[in-house]
Amino acid sequence: MSLKTNIDNGIKDAMRAKDQDRLRTLRAIKAMILIEETSGTNTGGDLSTDVEMKLLTKAAKQRRDSLEIFMSQGREDLSRVEQSELTIIEEFLPKQLSEDELRAKLEEIKTRVGASAPSDMGKMMGVATKELAGLADGKVVSAMVKALLG
Numbered sequence: 373m374s375l376k377t378n379i380d381n382g383i384k385d386a387m388r389a390k391d392q393d394r395l396r397t398l399r400a401i402k403a404m405i406l407i408e409e410t411s412g413t414n415t416g417g418d419l420s421t422d423v424e425m426k427l428l429t430k431a432a433k434q435r436r437d438s439l440e441i442f443m444s445q446g447r448e449d450l451s452r453v454e455q456s457e458l459t460i461i462e463e464f465l466p467k468q469l470s471e472d473e474l475r476a477k478l479e480e481i482k483t484r485v486g487a488s489a490p491s492d493m494g495k496m497m498g499v500a501t502k503e504l505a506g507l508a509d510g511k512v513v514s515a516m517v518k519a520l521l522g
Contacts, residue, residue, distance in 0.1 A: 383402065386398060393460070422505070426505065428506070435455075467507075474516060481500050481503065
């Protein structure tokens with residue numbers, strides 16, 4: 373079942389349950405999907421799984437960034453909203469890799485591309501971002517690649 377269908381079903385369920393937080397979040401995701409479907413870059417109508425994951429990852433990243441800002445400013449009210457939206461978005465994302473799993477994957481990528489020095493970071497990050505899309509946060513991947521190469 374496509375992400376759009378899952379989101380539509382989730383919206384209906386949230387409306388029935390009168391869950392305003394869930395409804396707001398799912399409508400935001402649906403809006404992102406509709407915008408992407410009608411943009412000039414999408415020619416086939418339905419979105420591929422890769423594009424859907426990129427949209428969800430982008431939405432989750434936006435919520436994480438906002439959450440971080442609100443927490444640093446002491447805005448508990450806004451941070452609660454962002455946290456609840458992030459939790460709902462993460463339900464649709466694949467399970468995130470643990471630190472050990474991520475390290476193992478990056479070690480394997482490092483050996484495969486032959487990276488050994490900090491100057492190889494770009495080469496390694498290119499492969500890592502493609503293979504780990506949706507499975508780990510980009511900041512965490514970048515920091516771990518630096519540690520492995522540094």
